[in-house]
Amino acid sequence: MQTITTDNWLLTVGTFLPLVGVLVLIFIPKGEEQLIKTLGIVTAGATLAVGIFTMFRFDFGQAEKLQFFVDVTWIEVIRSNYTIGLDGISLPLYLLSMVITFLVMIYTWDNMPDAGNPKAFYILMLLLQVGMAGTFIAQDLILFFVFFELVLLPMYFMIGVWGGEDRRYASLKFFLYTMFGSALMLVAFLALFFQTGAESFGFAQLIEAGAGIDRNVQIWIFAGMFIGFAVKVPMFPFHTWLPDAHTQAPTQGSVILAAILLKLGTYGFVRIAIPMLPEGAKAWAPVIAILAVIGIIYGALCCLAQTDMKRLIAFSSVAHMGFVMLGIATLTEFGINAALFGMIAHGWITGMLFFVAGAVKHRYHTLEIKRLSGLLTQVPRLGWILGLCAMASLGLPGLAGFWGEFPVILSAYNPGFGLSEPLFRTLMVIAALGTVLAAAYLLWLYQRTAFGEPTEEFAGRTTHAVGAAVAPDHADDHHDAHHDEELRDVTVTEWIAWTPLLIAIVVFGVYPQLMFRVFDPAVTELVARLGESLNP
Amino acid sequence: MLAANFLLLSAVIFCIGVFGVIARRNAVLVLMSIELILAAVMLNLVAFSAVLGTIDGQVFTLFVIGVAAAEVGVGLAMVLMVYRNRRSIALDELSEMKG
């Protein structure tokens, strides 16, 4: 694998900068909430700035190569190196994690979850950011694993401390489930390492050596990785932690979970499982594809049965990640490119949907679809934003969701490397059916919540003048006076936090080339290498 | 021989340190004595390094100086806390650590 090492300090700085913020935050007394929030946001902003600078230094002409490459000895005893690098596949995800963290932090300024304690909350978010960014740049299995696991703990606390009523159950389930997957994944990593007899855990080496493993062994190793990543994605039938975690998590947690954490799993497939174990991937691809399509239909059907808005959005993630996995399972450039696009688009759209759900919860103190109606009358802007996101989520062309969905369906017509065409074509039709179901549950949700007149329960509540200054004590007063409180339309903080996402949804939807040209060379290279080992 | 002189000096300092640690009741003095012991060790290190012509001993010494400084810091902080709580730093009065 070719690498470029110019400016290679950038990645390390970008990844670990939040730790500096954590260190500073530790020494600030708990009471200084404003200062803590400011510092948290500044840190995340600085990280994002480094990220954006990285993007400008990134050589898009050679997106297939690992850039900003660093390879230094880390833990010599176990032959693990500190190997990091960024190529076209990881760059967008790396940036996405930074953007989302930054926006979530801004959102938290006004919308601290009920449990309070911004200090701990911001520290956890910064730690989370380190883990997420690290996962996307790691080019060494052990390093990857460390970052991958680093993400777990802050999220566990986020759900467990700041979550809803059933938070303990949800957080424990999330933690144990993912740990279970990780354990198998680690075993698979070690098995891969010992089977190849590689000299280090570096991706490049393992990719070279991995293809040489006996096919049956590959299949077994792939199984371990599959479970580890599939839990994270989550794929049917490993998805049951997701609705609970999402429903119970605070808005911020849901957004990060949906936008980035789920991508760690799919990224793992693209970056590790498939290139390192081509034969295993080929053997598993039909299984993955079938499970993915079951996930699409099944997730959509579960959505139709939901009575809670947030839970519905959570199940829609299962369906959308099904599309992503179907794309990956085709093992073609078309499918993997689309899957990567779908990952990013899902991050924006579902993240945004969770934001909106959080905002609704904040205003109405309920997410029950039955009790909500007439959002467009009472909080019109919020209603419009929900509409835009719903449309994006159901894959309307011109919005980002389409580009993760349509090419995936397309690619399933012609899977790569001699995978069964009749099977994949059947799956294609079923997946296309999934888009109809997506339209059904999203529009149904939209029709029930946004259209119509407000329900009696909330009908009396007046709408706050739009754009009026947000009362500084707003965050505190919403506990007591539920029914006398005025309904605010989208607040300034929310606008700041959401606008970038909304713009991204539209811009990348209208001009997807911005993203595809980053992915495409790297994916083409990846598939070409697959081809070398599968069709020698 | 040159080294012998250094070793002799360091042995003397060491003994003074040990004496201080065992005999004195004042915690601060005990700490100072410990510093003496460390100084003796460092002197040895430097001496051997000079004799053998390698730099390792000196590097080690630098580390030990650093560690010693940290240790004194911690020690003095503890002494201060003890003093605050008990208005005394006599060591034989501090026997809660017995098993």
Next chain:
Amino acid sequence: MIAADALPTGFFLDYAWLIPLVPAIGFALIIGFGKKLPYRGSEIGIASMAISTVLAVGAVVQWMQRVNTADSGSGSAGGDGGALESVNGFARSVFPSATAGENGEPYVEPVIRTWTWWQNGGLEFGLGQHIDGLAVLMLSLVAFISLLVQIFSLDYVRGDRRYTHFFAALTLFSAGMLVMVLAENMVQIILGWEIMGLCSFMLIGHWWEDTANSKAALKAFFTVRVGDIGLLVGTAIIFFGANQWAIDNLDSHGFSVQAISAWALSGDAGTQVLLWGSVALFIACIGKSGQFPLHTWLPDAMAGPTPVSSLLHSSTMVVAGVFLVARLYPVFWEGLAFGPGGLNLIAIIGAITLVIAALLAFVQDDIKKVLAYSTVSQLGMMMLALGTGAWLPAVFHVFTHAFFKCCLFLCAGSVSHSGSHHSFDMKKDMGGLVKKMPWTAGAWIVATLALTGVFPFAGFFSKDEIIVNVGENGYTTLMWIAYLGAFLTAAYMTRATYLTFFGEPRGAAAGEHHDDVDAHTEEPHDEALVAAGHHLDAQGEPEPGVGHVAAARADDGHDGHGHDDHAHGPHESGKLILVPVVILAFLATVSGFTNAVPFGEDFEILKRYVEPRAAVVDLEDARLAIAGGPGEALQLIAPSAAAVDACGFAAPPDGAVCFFPAVNHAPFKWSKGFLALGIVGAGLLSAWLFCVAFYGRRDRRLVGLTDRFAPARWGYLFLWNKYYLDHLYERVIVRGVAYPIANAAYWVNQHVIDRMVDDSGRGTRQVGEFMYRNIDQRVVDGAVNASGTVASETGHVLQPVQSGKVNQYGALLFGAAAVAGIVLVLINV
């Protein structure tokens, strides 16, 4: 590159992509700033549509010049060809002497420009324009109709609470259709297609406070979306079928419309691929164009404001399906084997739709629903034409139908706006309006005559051409079905006309108030007059003797939300409403002459300029033309000398491609023309007599027939329930199947999968507890405890040593160290 300068393009053709871009930008501007503008955004909408119209008309003119140049070049083949040959040094005849028939006409290369939109797997896919005759025709049609509809809306939805949003959505709607019409590739078609779906959702559900409206919007979007499965799947099939061929032969890719057309006709395409691809794509058209059995959303979509219905049904949205078939005609031609003749899916579905929708129109009381079913029926007619190889008549009918159907809808809007107090119920609130609303009635009657196909109105020519061509191409049965459709059309339109404009005024048309509905009947006279004063163009004073109906019937379930309408009985509408109506009525009269076959070649304008030439084109030229990129793809492509067989009937020879099949054109026959006129006349007359007898005189033999005569009752009920299709979809499929399945899936999720997870967690914990209690505590801990006891005993012995005094510890330490040192020394010595 041969003859690069041979065909003029000009600004309007090169920049045709501006036509959809202008409304798209207009949409963004309206959303962004519309509310702050003096006319609340409507001016942007109208301005953008006006600009689009101008651009589109410019494109039409330049396209005609381009075709003329090509044809004249063809005429003086020898000289030009020789000159060019010498210039290029190629031993290739540019304009070979024209062979007989259509093969002799030069192929007029579309003006294609693309910009990279996305890439995948190293292939770059574009966003661009594909301007040919069909595109310029539709562009100008869509832009023009949109403009008129928006002008109409100015008055019609004045005072609506979402006035700005209405214009924004309307503008985006037009932009969507325009994008689709000039689409260069399939993905762009999908883009425009879905934008229209979105806008139809927004517009049909415009008054979403009412659940019925939002449900209709949902239904429209959802039904179309069901069809869209076909679009996605069909595009995938075609893409992978055509991609490699397109790369190899045309340096293009499998999305490009041009490449797909050439591939379909090349003979290299697999039959199965073409068959499945075309069937899948046609399923999308069934959904979008309201063909049987997915037509049920169209009448429900009448819940939207009338201008929306008008736009939806005339030139956008529902026509998209027909346009898609027309655009990808080679695919359908080959896939469903139009060439050899014989029944095929499109023709059958078209014929079924034509008849069943027309029958449904008889039992509707809502004037808009009559028109909706009429549209469905006419769309069936277009599909029938396309399915039987009559491409040009179908497109021609799209063209004329847009005018008269738009006109009819706007008339219906005008009637409800000013005549029937926002009611669309013909039986309750209309009748006798011809005296009160002469202009509207006149326009309606003209449009009705055009729709039914009376000479010399537009519908006569287009419908007649369809019927004649269907018969000529060997589909005799279908031809008679089409005649039946014409008869039914004449009959139900007569019924609607009679109920609306003739007979006794009823309900609101008679000036009655809906006192039972109105909450503010007592509102003072002055206020109503003030409200009337807001209407810039309010014509006519309140009719004497007609009471004033209160303003602002915001609760009226149908049209008219938020109108602060001036309250008086039926009267003629304002100028802003009438002008578009009259213009459309005029066009409904004359547009038929654009392709009036009976009057000879000179009148066959559409045939000359719109229909792509079925010429065999040299592959090299085609490749250069398609791959030329922005601004360069402007070559004239000459028909290859090697043309042997007509395109679409035999594969073109090696090194040549076809872009359009050689469709047959039936000559006009007076016999059939008179037959059609006779059938239409019979329909008009019989329906008129029936109406007069049934609605006017309440003839006892007819009234109550459905009660007395069982088959008639069953038939009526069958129609009244819309063939029970809605029941099937809503009750059986959605409620009976989808919901239980969804609930079952969720139940499985919660009680099986999740239960397993929970149980395994619980089980693990139980195992853990068991281990803890029995093994850990008793066995392992037993051992530990035993060892602990030993340790503790020892500890007791040693306890005194632990004095807690640092000095003692130090002494012990150094003592021990000293002892150790001594031992070391001893050992070493």
